[in-house]
Amino acid sequence: MAAEDRSKVAPVGASGIARPPRSRLDQPKAPRRRLLPEYDPETFGRFSERIARFLGTWRFISWMTLVIIVWVLWNIFAPTAWRYDQYPFIFLTLMLSLQASYAAPLILLAQNRQADRDRVTYEQDRKQNERSIADTEYLTREIAALRMGLGEVATRDWIRSELEDLVKDIDDRRPLLPAESDEDR
Template sequence: MAPTADREREPRPEGRPRIRLDLPRATRRKLLPDYDPEAFGQMSEKIARFLGTGRFIVWMTIIITVWIVWNVTAPTDLRFDPFPFLFLTLALSLQASYAAPLILLAQNRQDDRDRVNLEQDRKQNERSIADTEYLTREIAALRMGLGEVATRDWIRSELQDLVKEMEQQRAALPSVIPAEQVVRSDEGDRR
Protein backbone atom coordinates (compact mmCIF):
# COMPACT_ATOMS: atom_id res chain seq x y z
CA MET A 1 0.00 0.00 0.00
CA ALA A 2 1.52 3.35 -1.06
CA PRO A 3 1.55 6.15 1.55
CA THR A 4 -0.78 9.02 0.80
CA ALA A 5 -1.57 12.25 2.64
CA ASP A 6 -5.21 11.30 3.27
CA ARG A 7 -4.18 8.00 4.89
CA GLU A 8 -2.06 9.56 7.62
CA ARG A 9 -3.17 7.12 10.29
CA GLU A 10 -3.65 3.43 9.78
CA PRO A 11 -5.85 1.51 12.16
CA ARG A 12 -4.04 -0.81 14.53
CA PRO A 13 -5.41 -4.14 15.60
CA GLU A 14 -6.29 -2.73 19.03
CA GLY A 15 -8.44 -0.04 17.39
CA ARG A 16 -6.07 2.89 18.10
CA PRO A 17 -4.71 4.78 15.05
CA ARG A 18 -0.97 4.50 14.40
CA ILE A 19 0.89 7.72 13.58
CA ARG A 20 2.69 7.51 10.25
CA LEU A 21 6.21 8.89 10.48
CA ASP A 22 6.82 8.89 6.74
CA LEU A 23 4.22 11.62 6.11
CA PRO A 24 4.26 15.27 7.17
CA ARG A 25 1.93 16.27 9.93
CA ALA A 26 -1.29 18.01 8.96
CA THR A 27 -1.23 21.72 9.68
CA ARG A 28 -3.23 22.84 12.67
CA ARG A 29 -5.46 25.83 12.81
CA LYS A 30 -4.09 28.66 14.87
CA LEU A 31 -6.23 30.69 17.20
CA LEU A 32 -4.19 33.85 16.70
CA PRO A 33 -3.71 35.51 13.31
CA ASP A 34 -0.31 35.36 11.64
CA TYR A 35 1.75 38.53 11.64
CA ASP A 36 5.22 39.58 10.65
CA PRO A 37 7.19 40.19 13.88
CA GLU A 38 9.67 42.44 12.09
CA ALA A 39 6.97 44.69 10.64
CA PHE A 40 5.18 44.78 14.00
CA GLY A 41 8.45 45.68 15.74
CA GLN A 42 9.16 48.48 13.26
CA MET A 43 5.65 49.84 13.74
CA SER A 44 6.06 49.75 17.53
CA GLU A 45 9.36 51.64 17.25
CA LYS A 46 7.71 54.34 15.14
CA ILE A 47 4.88 54.70 17.68
CA ALA A 48 7.35 54.75 20.60
CA ARG A 49 9.42 57.42 18.85
CA PHE A 50 6.28 59.52 18.33
CA LEU A 51 5.16 59.05 21.94
CA GLY A 52 8.52 60.34 23.11
CA THR A 53 8.34 63.64 21.24
CA GLY A 54 7.26 67.07 22.33
CA ARG A 55 4.74 67.13 19.48
CA PHE A 56 2.82 64.24 21.07
CA ILE A 57 2.79 65.95 24.48
CA VAL A 58 1.58 69.24 22.98
CA TRP A 59 -1.22 67.53 20.99
CA MET A 60 -2.22 65.42 23.99
CA THR A 61 -2.37 68.53 26.18
CA ILE A 62 -4.47 70.41 23.61
CA ILE A 63 -6.93 67.50 23.20
CA ILE A 64 -7.34 67.02 26.96
CA THR A 65 -7.75 70.76 27.53
CA VAL A 66 -10.39 71.06 24.79
CA TRP A 67 -12.13 67.94 26.13
CA ILE A 68 -12.33 69.32 29.68
CA VAL A 69 -13.30 72.86 28.61
CA TRP A 70 -16.04 71.53 26.28
CA ASN A 71 -17.52 69.24 28.91
CA VAL A 72 -17.51 71.98 31.57
CA THR A 73 -18.66 75.02 29.55
CA ALA A 74 -20.88 73.53 26.81
CA PRO A 75 -24.65 73.32 27.25
CA THR A 76 -25.76 70.25 29.19
CA ASP A 77 -27.31 68.44 26.23
CA LEU A 78 -24.04 68.80 24.17
CA ARG A 79 -21.74 67.45 26.91
CA PHE A 80 -20.66 63.91 26.08
CA ASP A 81 -18.53 63.32 29.23
CA PRO A 82 -19.85 65.05 32.38
CA PHE A 83 -17.69 66.18 35.31
CA PRO A 84 -16.01 63.04 36.62
CA PHE A 85 -14.78 62.65 33.01
CA LEU A 86 -15.11 58.87 33.02
CA PHE A 87 -14.81 58.59 29.24
CA LEU A 88 -11.61 60.71 29.27
CA THR A 89 -10.17 58.51 32.01
CA LEU A 90 -11.06 55.40 30.02
CA ALA A 91 -9.49 56.83 26.83
CA LEU A 92 -6.28 57.79 28.66
CA SER A 93 -6.08 54.37 30.34
CA LEU A 94 -6.57 52.64 27.00
CA GLN A 95 -3.88 54.80 25.41
CA ALA A 96 -1.49 54.03 28.30
CA SER A 97 -2.26 50.31 28.19
CA TYR A 98 -1.20 50.19 24.53
CA ALA A 99 1.66 52.65 24.79
CA ALA A 100 3.53 50.86 27.58
CA PRO A 101 3.91 47.48 25.82
CA LEU A 102 4.79 49.17 22.52
CA ILE A 103 7.48 51.22 24.24
CA LEU A 104 8.82 48.09 25.97
CA LEU A 105 8.90 46.21 22.66
CA ALA A 106 10.80 49.07 21.04
CA GLN A 107 13.25 49.13 23.97
CA ASN A 108 13.79 45.37 23.70
CA ARG A 109 14.52 45.68 19.99
CA GLN A 110 16.96 48.52 20.71
CA ASP A 111 18.61 46.42 23.42
CA ASP A 112 19.02 43.57 20.94
CA ARG A 113 20.60 45.92 18.40
CA ASP A 114 22.87 47.38 21.08
CA ARG A 115 23.90 43.89 22.17
CA VAL A 116 24.80 42.92 18.60
CA ASN A 117 26.72 46.18 18.09
CA LEU A 118 28.54 45.70 21.39
CA GLU A 119 29.54 42.16 20.40
CA GLN A 120 30.79 43.40 17.01
CA ASP A 121 32.74 46.20 18.70
CA ARG A 122 34.25 43.73 21.16
CA LYS A 123 35.37 41.42 18.34
CA GLN A 124 36.79 44.39 16.41
CA ASN A 125 38.68 45.53 19.52
CA GLU A 126 40.08 42.02 20.00
CA ARG A 127 41.28 41.98 16.38
CA SER A 128 42.81 45.44 16.80
CA ILE A 129 44.62 44.40 19.97
CA ALA A 130 45.91 41.23 18.29
CA ASP A 131 47.12 43.26 15.28
CA THR A 132 48.79 45.81 17.56
CA GLU A 133 50.55 43.09 19.54
CA TYR A 134 51.73 41.43 16.32
CA LEU A 135 53.07 44.72 14.96
CA THR A 136 54.78 45.45 18.30
CA ARG A 137 56.55 42.08 18.17
CA GLU A 138 57.57 42.67 14.57
CA ILE A 139 58.97 46.13 15.36
CA ALA A 140 60.88 44.72 18.34
CA ALA A 141 62.34 41.98 16.12
CA LEU A 142 63.36 44.57 13.51
CA ARG A 143 65.04 46.70 16.18
CA MET A 144 66.93 43.71 17.46
CA GLY A 145 67.93 42.82 13.91
CA LEU A 146 69.00 46.39 13.19
CA GLY A 147 71.14 46.39 16.33
CA GLU A 148 73.35 43.78 14.64
CA VAL A 149 73.51 45.58 11.27
CA ALA A 150 76.38 47.94 10.56
CA THR A 151 75.09 51.45 10.01
CA ARG A 152 76.75 54.16 7.97
CA ASP A 153 77.74 56.13 11.10
CA TRP A 154 79.24 53.06 12.74
CA ILE A 155 81.28 52.24 9.61
CA ARG A 156 82.52 55.85 9.44
CA SER A 157 83.60 55.81 13.07
CA GLU A 158 85.38 52.48 12.58
CA LEU A 159 87.16 53.79 9.47
CA GLN A 160 88.16 56.95 11.35
CA ASP A 161 89.54 54.81 14.16
CA LEU A 162 91.52 52.73 11.64
CA VAL A 163 92.89 55.86 9.99
CA LYS A 164 93.98 57.17 13.41
CA GLU A 165 95.65 53.85 14.23
CA MET A 166 97.47 53.85 10.91
CA GLU A 167 98.65 57.40 11.47
CA GLN A 168 99.88 56.44 14.92
CA GLN A 169 101.68 53.40 13.52
CA ARG A 170 103.23 55.50 10.77
CA ALA A 171 104.41 58.03 13.34
CA ALA A 172 105.93 55.18 15.39
CA LEU A 173 107.93 53.78 12.42
CA PRO A 174 111.64 54.56 12.34
CA SER A 175 112.46 57.63 10.37
CA VAL A 176 115.01 55.68 8.31
CA ILE A 177 112.41 54.47 5.84
CA PRO A 178 110.86 57.32 3.98
CA ALA A 179 107.08 57.35 3.75
CA GLU A 180 107.21 57.04 -0.06
CA GLN A 181 108.99 53.67 0.18
CA VAL A 182 106.36 52.36 2.60
CA VAL A 183 103.72 53.21 0.06
CA ARG A 184 105.71 51.53 -2.73
CA SER A 185 106.15 48.37 -0.66
CA ASP A 186 102.38 48.28 -0.14
CA GLU A 187 101.87 48.48 -3.87
CA GLY A 188 104.20 45.52 -4.42
CA ASP A 189 102.19 43.43 -2.00
CA ARG A 190 99.03 44.09 -3.95
CA ARG A 191 100.42 42.55 -7.14
Protein backbone atom coordinates in the same frame (compact mmCIF):
# COMPACT_ATOMS: atom_id res chain seq x y z
CA MET B 1 -22.00 3.51 -15.99
CA ALA B 2 -18.84 4.66 -17.54
CA ALA B 3 -15.58 4.77 -15.55
CA GLU B 4 -15.74 8.56 -15.49
CA ASP B 5 -19.21 8.53 -13.93
CA ARG B 6 -18.17 6.06 -11.21
CA SER B 7 -15.33 8.33 -10.06
CA LYS B 8 -17.78 11.15 -9.41
CA VAL B 9 -20.10 9.06 -7.24
CA ALA B 10 -19.12 8.75 -3.58
CA PRO B 11 -18.33 5.16 -2.55
CA VAL B 12 -21.08 3.41 -0.60
CA GLY B 13 -20.24 1.44 2.52
CA ALA B 14 -21.76 -1.91 3.62
CA SER B 15 -24.52 -0.03 5.44
CA GLY B 16 -25.51 1.71 2.25
CA ILE B 17 -24.36 5.15 3.53
CA ALA B 18 -22.13 7.15 1.25
CA ARG B 19 -18.59 7.61 2.57
CA PRO B 20 -16.38 10.56 1.83
CA PRO B 21 -13.60 9.71 -0.60
CA ARG B 22 -10.46 8.41 1.08
CA SER B 23 -7.51 10.71 1.29
CA ARG B 24 -4.21 9.40 0.11
CA LEU B 25 -1.69 8.54 2.79
CA ASP B 26 1.27 9.40 0.60
CA GLN B 27 0.22 13.04 0.33
CA PRO B 28 0.22 15.57 3.15
CA LYS B 29 -3.12 16.83 4.34
CA ALA B 30 -4.09 20.30 3.36
CA PRO B 31 -3.24 22.72 6.17
CA ARG B 32 -6.11 23.63 8.40
CA ARG B 33 -7.17 27.18 8.66
CA ARG B 34 -5.87 28.75 11.84
CA LEU B 35 -8.29 30.15 14.34
CA LEU B 36 -5.98 32.98 15.32
CA PRO B 37 -4.39 35.17 12.68
CA GLU B 38 -0.66 34.84 12.17
CA TYR B 39 1.55 37.82 12.80
CA ASP B 40 5.10 38.54 11.87
CA PRO B 41 7.07 39.43 15.03
CA GLU B 42 9.54 41.52 13.04
CA THR B 43 6.80 43.62 11.45
CA PHE B 44 5.05 44.05 14.78
CA GLY B 45 8.37 45.01 16.39
CA ARG B 46 9.06 47.66 13.76
CA PHE B 47 5.52 48.98 14.22
CA SER B 48 5.98 49.18 18.00
CA GLU B 49 9.29 51.00 17.56
CA ARG B 50 7.66 53.58 15.30
CA ILE B 51 4.92 54.18 17.87
CA ALA B 52 7.41 54.36 20.74
CA ARG B 53 9.54 56.77 18.72
CA PHE B 54 6.49 58.98 18.12
CA LEU B 55 5.40 58.82 21.78
CA GLY B 56 8.75 60.24 22.78
CA THR B 57 8.51 63.41 20.70
CA TRP B 58 7.45 66.96 21.54
CA ARG B 59 4.98 66.72 18.73
CA PHE B 60 3.06 63.96 20.52
CA ILE B 61 3.18 65.81 23.85
CA SER B 62 1.95 69.00 22.19
CA TRP B 63 -0.95 67.25 20.44
CA MET B 64 -1.89 65.32 23.58
CA THR B 65 -1.86 68.53 25.62
CA LEU B 66 -3.97 70.31 23.03
CA VAL B 67 -6.53 67.47 22.93
CA ILE B 68 -6.81 67.43 26.72
CA ILE B 69 -7.21 71.22 26.92
CA VAL B 70 -9.90 71.20 24.21
CA TRP B 71 -11.62 68.25 25.91
CA VAL B 72 -11.71 69.98 29.30
CA LEU B 73 -12.75 73.38 27.91
CA TRP B 74 -15.49 71.82 25.76
CA ASN B 75 -16.91 69.88 28.69
CA ILE B 76 -16.87 72.95 30.95
CA PHE B 77 -18.03 75.75 28.64
CA ALA B 78 -20.13 73.99 25.97
CA PRO B 79 -23.92 73.93 26.31
CA THR B 80 -25.05 71.21 28.70
CA ALA B 81 -26.67 69.14 25.94
CA TRP B 82 -23.39 69.00 23.98
CA ARG B 83 -21.18 67.95 26.90
CA TYR B 84 -20.17 64.30 26.74
CA ASP B 85 -17.96 64.12 29.86
CA GLN B 86 -18.98 65.97 33.02
CA TYR B 87 -16.63 67.56 35.56
CA PRO B 88 -14.74 64.62 37.06
CA PHE B 89 -13.87 63.79 33.43
CA ILE B 90 -14.13 60.05 33.95
CA PHE B 91 -14.22 59.32 30.21
CA LEU B 92 -11.04 61.39 29.70
CA THR B 93 -9.37 59.43 32.50
CA LEU B 94 -10.49 56.20 30.85
CA MET B 95 -9.07 57.28 27.47
CA LEU B 96 -5.75 58.33 29.01
CA SER B 97 -5.53 55.04 30.91
CA LEU B 98 -6.28 53.11 27.73
CA GLN B 99 -3.59 55.03 25.85
CA ALA B 100 -1.09 54.40 28.66
CA SER B 101 -1.97 50.69 28.83
CA TYR B 102 -1.04 50.33 25.16
CA ALA B 103 1.90 52.72 25.18
CA ALA B 104 3.80 51.11 28.06
CA PRO B 105 4.10 47.60 26.53
CA LEU B 106 4.93 49.03 23.11
CA ILE B 107 7.69 51.13 24.63
CA LEU B 108 9.02 48.11 26.54
CA LEU B 109 8.97 46.02 23.37
CA ALA B 110 10.88 48.72 21.51
CA GLN B 111 13.41 48.91 24.35
CA ASN B 112 13.90 45.13 24.27
CA ARG B 113 14.50 45.21 20.53
CA GLN B 114 16.98 48.06 20.99
CA ALA B 115 18.72 46.10 23.75
CA ASP B 116 19.02 43.12 21.39
CA ARG B 117 20.54 45.33 18.70
CA ASP B 118 22.91 46.87 21.25
CA ARG B 119 23.94 43.39 22.38
CA VAL B 120 24.77 42.36 18.80
CA THR B 121 26.68 45.61 18.22
CA TYR B 122 28.57 45.13 21.49
CA GLU B 123 29.52 41.58 20.47
CA GLN B 124 30.76 42.76 17.06
CA ASP B 125 32.74 45.59 18.69
CA ARG B 126 34.27 43.13 21.17
CA LYS B 127 35.37 40.80 18.38
CA GLN B 128 36.82 43.72 16.40
CA ASN B 129 38.72 44.88 19.49
CA GLU B 130 40.10 41.36 20.01
CA ARG B 131 41.31 41.30 16.39
CA SER B 132 42.88 44.75 16.80
CA ILE B 133 44.66 43.67 19.99
CA ALA B 134 45.96 40.51 18.29
CA ASP B 135 47.20 42.56 15.32
CA THR B 136 48.87 45.08 17.62
CA GLU B 137 50.60 42.32 19.60
CA TYR B 138 51.81 40.71 16.36
CA LEU B 139 53.18 44.03 15.07
CA THR B 140 54.87 44.65 18.44
CA ARG B 141 56.63 41.27 18.24
CA GLU B 142 57.68 41.96 14.64
CA ILE B 143 59.11 45.38 15.55
CA ALA B 144 60.99 43.86 18.49
CA ALA B 145 62.44 41.17 16.18
CA LEU B 146 63.50 43.84 13.66
CA ARG B 147 65.19 45.85 16.39
CA MET B 148 67.05 42.80 17.61
CA GLY B 149 68.08 42.03 14.04
CA LEU B 150 69.24 45.61 13.52
CA GLY B 151 71.35 45.33 16.65
CA GLU B 152 73.52 42.81 14.78
CA VAL B 153 73.68 44.89 11.58
CA ALA B 154 76.25 47.61 11.15
CA THR B 155 74.61 50.99 11.32
CA ARG B 156 75.77 54.16 9.62
CA ASP B 157 76.94 55.69 12.91
CA TRP B 158 78.91 52.58 13.83
CA ILE B 159 80.59 52.44 10.40
CA ARG B 160 81.38 56.15 10.60
CA SER B 161 82.95 55.76 14.05
CA GLU B 162 84.99 52.75 12.85
CA LEU B 163 86.18 54.68 9.80
CA GLU B 164 87.14 57.64 11.97
CA ASP B 165 89.10 55.29 14.23
CA LEU B 166 90.88 53.79 11.21
CA VAL B 167 91.72 57.22 9.80
CA LYS B 168 93.07 58.24 13.19
CA ASP B 169 95.19 55.06 13.39
CA ILE B 170 96.52 55.70 9.88
CA ASP B 171 97.33 59.29 10.76
CA ASP B 172 99.10 58.12 13.91
CA ARG B 173 101.18 55.59 11.94
CA ARG B 174 102.06 57.95 9.09
CA PRO B 175 105.13 59.50 10.74
CA LEU B 176 106.44 55.99 11.25
CA LEU B 177 106.27 55.19 7.57
CA PRO B 178 109.18 56.19 5.36
CA ALA B 179 108.72 59.55 3.77
CA GLU B 180 107.39 59.46 0.31
CA SER B 181 109.16 61.30 -2.37
CA ASP B 182 107.40 63.57 -4.77
CA GLU B 183 108.36 61.24 -7.60
CA ASP B 184 106.34 58.34 -6.17
CA ARG B 185 103.24 60.34 -6.20
